[in-house]
Amino acid sequence: MRLPGDSPPPHAEEPSAGRGLEARNASSPLLEARAVTRSFGGGGGWFGAARPALVAVDRVSFALRPGETLGIVGESGSGKSTLARMLVGLLQPSAGAVALDGETLDLGRSGDRRRLQRRVQMVFQDPASAMNPRKTVGASVEAPMIGLKGWDAARRKARVAELFTRVGLAPGHAGRHPHEFSGGQLQRIGVARALAAEPAIVVLDEPVSALDVSVQAQVLALLRELRDGSGLSLVFVSHDLAVVEALCDRVMVMRRGRVVEEGACRTVLAAPREEYTCELVDAARRLAA
Amino acid sequence: MSVLARLLRQPFAVAGLALVLGFVALALAAPFLPLLDPNATEPANRLAAPGAAGHLLGTDQLGRDILARLIFGLRVSLAVGVAATLAAALVGGIIGLVAAFYGRWVDGALMRLVDVLMAFPYLLLALAVVAALGPGLTNAALAIAIVNVPFFARAVRGQALGIVRRDYVAAARLAGFSDLRILVSEVLPNVAPLLIVTAATTIGWMILETAGLSFLGLGAQPPQADLGSMLGDGRKVVAAAPHVAAAPGVVVFVLVVGLNLLGDGLRDALDPRMKGAETGVPQPATRVERGRAASGTLGHEASGALANSVLDVRALSTAFATPRGSFPAIRDVSFALRAGEALGIVGESGSGKSVTALSLARLAPTPPGTIVSGEVRIGGDDVLDLSLDALRRLRGDRIAYVFQDPLTTLNPLMRIDAQIVEAIRPGPGEGAKALRARARALMADVGLPDPGRIARAYPHELSGGQRQRVGVAMALANAPDVLIADEPTTALDATTQGRILELFARIRRERGAALIFVSHDVGVVAHLCDRIAVMYAGEIVEEGPARAVAERPLHPYAARLIACAPQLGQPDKPLAPIPGAPPAIDARPDGCAFAPRCDHAIDACRAGPIPLEDAGDDRRVRCIRWRELLGEAA
Numbered sequence: 001m002r003l004p005g006d007s008p009p010p011h012a013e014e015p016s017a018g019r020g021l022e023a024r025n026a027s028s029p030l031l032e033a034r035a036v037t038r039s040f041g042g043g044g045g046w047f048g049a050a051r052p053a054l055v056a057v058d059r060v061s062f063a064l065r066p067g068e069t070l071g072i073v074g075e076s077g078s079g080k081s082t083l084a085r086m087l088v089g090l091l092q093p094s095a096g097a098v099a100l101d102g103e104t105l106d107l108g109r110s111g112d113r114r115r116l117q118r119r120v121q122m123v124f125q126d127p128a129s130a131m132n133p134r135k136t137v138g139a140s141v142e143a144p145m146i147g148l149k150g151w152d153a154a155r156r157k158a159r160v161a162e163l164f165t166r167v168g169l170a171p172g173h174a175g176r177h178p179h180e181f182s183g184g185q186l187q188r189i190g191v192a193r194a195l196a197a198e199p200a201i202v203v204l205d206e207p208v209s210a211l212d213v214s215v216q217a218q219v220l221a222l223l224r225e226l227r228d229g230s231g232l233s234l235v236f237v238s239h240d241l242a243v244v245e246a247l248c249d250r251v252m253v254m255r256r257g258r259v260v261e262e263g264a265c266r267t268v269l270a271a272p273r274e275e276y277t278c279e280l281v282d283a284a285r286r287l288a289a
Numbered sequence: 290m291s292v293l294a295r296l297l298r299q300p301f302a303v304a305g306l307a308l309v310l311g312f313v314a315l316a317l318a319a320p321f322l323p324l325l326d327p328n329a330t331e332p333a334n335r336l337a338a339p340g341a342a343g344h345l346l347g348t349d350q351l352g353r354d355i356l357a358r359l360i361f362g363l364r365v366s367l368a369v370g371v372a373a374t375l376a377a378a379l380v381g382g383i384i385g386l387v388a389a390f391y392g393r394w395v396d397g398a399l400m401r402l403v404d405v406l407m408a409f410p411y412l413l414l415a416l417a418v419v420a421a422l423g424p425g426l427t428n429a430a431l432a433i434a435i436v437n438v439p440f441f442a443r444a445v446r447g448q449a450l451g452i453v454r455r456d457y458v459a460a461a462r463l464a465g466f467s468d469l470r471i472l473v474s475e476v477l478p479n480v481a482p483l484l485i486v487t488a489a490t491t492i493g494w495m496i497l498e499t500a501g502l503s504f505l506g507l508g509a510q511p512p513q514a515d516l517g518s519m520l521g522d523g524r525k526v527v528a529a530a531p532h533v534a535a536a537p538g539v540v541v542f543v544l545v546v547g548l549n550l551l552g553d554g555l556r557d558a559l560d561p562r563m564k565g566a567e568t569g570v571p572q573p574a575t576r577v578e579r580g581r582a583a584s585g586t587l588g589h590e591a592s593g594a595l596a597n598s599v600l601d602v603r604a605l606s607t608a609f610a611t612p613r614g615s616f617p618a619i620r621d622v623s624f625a626l627r628a629g630e631a632l633g634i635v636g637e638s639g640s641g642k643s644v645t646a647l648s649l650a651r652l653a654p655t656p657p658g659t660i661v662s663g664e665v666r667i668g669g670d671d672v673l674d675l676s677l678d679a680l681r682r683l684r685g686d687r688i689a690y691v692f693q694d695p696l697t698t699l700n701p702l703m704r705i706d707a708q709i710v711e712a713i714r715p716g717p718g719e720g721a722k723a724l725r726a727r728a729r730a731l732m733a734d735v736g737l738p739d740p741g742r743i744a745r746a747y748p749h750e751l752s753g754g755q756r757q758r759v760g761v762a763m764a765l766a767n768a769p770d771v772l773i774a775d776e777p778t779t780a781l782d783a784t785t786q787g788r789i790l791e792l793f794a795r796i797r798r799e800r801g802a803a804l805i806f807v808s809h810d811v812g813v814v815a816h817l818c819d820r821i822a823v824m825y826a827g828e829i830v831e832e833g834p835a836r837a838v839a840e841r842p843l844h845p846y847a848a849r850l851i852a853c854a855p856q857l858g859q860p861d862k863p864l865a866p867i868p869g870a871p872p873a874i875d876a877r878p879d880g881c882a883f884a885p886r887c888d889h890a891i892d893a894c895r896a897g898p899i900p901l902e903d904a905g906d907d908r909r910v911r912c913i914r915w916r917e918l919l920g921e922a923a
Binding site: 085114117118121122130132193197221240241242270279285287 | 459464465782862866
């Protein structure tokens with residue numbers, strides 16, 4: 001495991017396919033996890049013996065630089081989704097901290113959560129559950145502009161139209177309700193909502209796992225566009241190595257709450273060093289056509 | 290708007306609405322109607338019979354006009370019932386929302402408080418409240434409201450608990466919304482239908498409860514009339530003048546019936562869970578109504594009769610009933626399998642791959658499904674002709690299924706060995722001990738570690754991979770000729786998925802059963818199966834040897850599908866998305882279903898149905914341009 005301030009492992013510095021170089025050199029980390037730990041349950045019961053807590057995320061550290069795309073892979077129960085929720089302040093670490101622009105945040109305080117959420121937004125796994133069925137999708141996309149930016153109605157409307165166009169939907173669709181869209185369209189609207197308040201980082205929690213292959217390709221194409229066309233940093237959580245490889249610069253392999261291996265995505269997935277990563281890569285390769 | 294339309298489609302609800310509107314109109318209009326003073330006594334004219342001069346419904350023991358008292362009493366009872374309901378809904382709703390939203394100790398404290406309220410019989414609690422506050426209509430209404438708060442609180446909390454875990458609530462938090470704003474704009478609109486339904490179905494009950502308190506003399510105080518106190522007054526003279534009690538009794542009865550009919554109608558119109566109830570009782574086997582649709586025999590000759598096939602499917606079509614009519618979910622599906630052969634059916638959601646798999650043993654749900662044409666031959670018998678008894682013997686014995694999520698197919702309350710034993714058809718004279726031994730053998734066969742421990746375990750105590758192995762063991766229990774696996778590894782992690790696929794490969798080798806493996810993943814299918822059938826919009830668009838189809842697809846859809854899947858080791862693969870979306874079940878084009886999204890479509894593609902054409906090398910393709918496209922690619 002790497003602590004902030006340590007020099008990065010050698011293959012992390014390898015430039016990937018000639019893009020993002022200038023972003024990479026822009027030095028100081030944007031978002032950091034500093035020995036972040038999260039446990040659930042446990043503690044002493046009123047009756048009977050105390051149960052041991054389940055440690056979902058165990059002292060995980062990493063640093064995300066501007067413009068970088070970090071993949072977090074692991075099987076179910078590896079703690080990757082818990083980690084993602086802590087990165088946006090939806091869950092509080094039991095120990096350790098999340099830092100933004102080098103400053104440690106106290107996610108127990110609403111002011112710090114707000115500061116984090118102005119810069120970091122999230123796209124969720126299940127597009128159907130991520131949109132309020134009783135609100136128009138336009139209203140859902142507008143929400144961060146109201147809550148975080150306080151923009152006036154005219155500016156919000158213009159931004160919604162701009163975002164809808166950007167994710168490949170007609171601006172007129174903003175007035176419709178979620179049930180009028182397919183899963184892939186809803187997921188693109190989810191991306192639009194995450195971008196609404198102009199964040200620097202978007203955390204995506206299994207954003208294409210619930211989608212069909214051809215629809216997944218639509219969302220991946222959009223994410224590749226975002227990665228290449230803006231200075232946005234992405235944290236991409238997935239159990240699908242092929243998808244991560246198609247999108248990410250750097251990858252972090254998690255198992256049982258801990259980081260097993262970390263490094264440049266192509267290097268790690270082509271020549272894994274750790275036994276567990278080998279196992280994952282072998283399993284994925286065997287199934288490839 | 291559609292809620293009102295749905296409400297007006299139900300005759301009972303319309304009747305209830307008419308009754309309630311009539312009573313409400315009467316109550317509102319009471320001061321303007323030419324009625325006598327309801328409180329004016331006329332001792333000389335007591336207990337006048339209905340129809341007496343000036344008193345349409347007669348008079349009570351003080352000579353007061355019963356009609357006037359009835360209408361003014363109705364006004365009071367309705368007002369009290371509505372007010373109590375609103376108060377209970379408001380307070381109960383807030384308690385339920387706050388408890389669900391904050392959870393932990395807030396939830397615990399609020400719900401224990403509600404439990405305490407519920408622990409008292411409602412009348413006793415209402416009596417206690419009235420005793421503490423003193424008799425009177427306001428206090429009675431308050432008591433009724435308090436008594437009903439738990440009802441609302443629990444209903445709203447139950448619903449809201451599901452909603453606060455939804456990702457859109459998390460998204461609202463990320464949008465910087467305050468807790469109050471999230472409750473009001475995200476959670477409340479989603480529990481509002483339930484709140485309205487609960488209020489509508491409770492209001493009649495509350496009017497009855499208020500009447501009960503007034504009947505006991507704790508509600509409306511003389512001389513004020515409400516329906517309950519009128520009943521109470523009438524009871525004293527019920528032998529001499531039954532009409533005094535009968536009039537308010539009938540009104541209470543009809544009013545409450547009307548309110549309940551309306552409430553039930555509202556529930557059905559607002560509660561989406563009730564919509565499914567219209568579809569009726571599921572049948573044990575898919576209905577077969579062949580001969581209705583004569584289309585759908587296209588290309589089934591192309592498959593020909595396959596020598597020594599264990600499964601031969603010809604021109605199978607299954608239609609689904611929708612509100613806009615009946616539409617085929619699968620059309621003209623033909624394939625054949627030899628013993629030990631594995632066929633992978635690949636497609637995206639809605640392509641009909643699961644409907645195909647389920648139709649083979651008539652397991653596609655009826656309603657809404659009906660098999661409208663085709664044959665499914667297993668060892669000479671047409672499954673679609675079999676009686677229900679014969680079908681039951683066939684299922685499990687000759688054709689067995691493994692489903693996607695064993696957690697939903699295994700019985701959570703039965704131990705694993707008991708479930709496997711249940712799946713085994715006992716041989717003659719085979720006792721419980723022998724069956725258990727066979728179950729152990731099956732478990733060992735599917736690679737379950739430590740069968741002794743797992744045999745005694747419950748499904749939730751196993752991992753996903755172990756549960757799926759149990760599912761496979763049950764499917765293998767009677768050595769079926771055909772094993773059908775419907776996305777059996779989709780819910781599993783990659784490494785577990787690999788092990789389960791190895792299990793299927795081994796079963797096929799060792800047992801020689803034919804395997805149908807349904808999946809959305811071309812890679813997985815090509816890895817495991819001999820042949821692949823690619824489905825799109827309910828039709829097989831390409832079929833052939835697995836390697837050949839995966840590496841050199843002929844149909845444009847199959848080609849695009851394979852091209853847009855990311856592949857490990859090819860990080861710069863373009864992943865060109867397919868524009869547009871598959872057609873809805875009721876909007877399939879007449880010609881090629883893929884034509885609207887296809888780069889190569891020409892007018893001829895849209896002209897009419899495209900047959901599944903023999904393409905040589907044991908391949909079939911449903912495209913009129915495959916030869917040209919093959920030429921272009923070369």
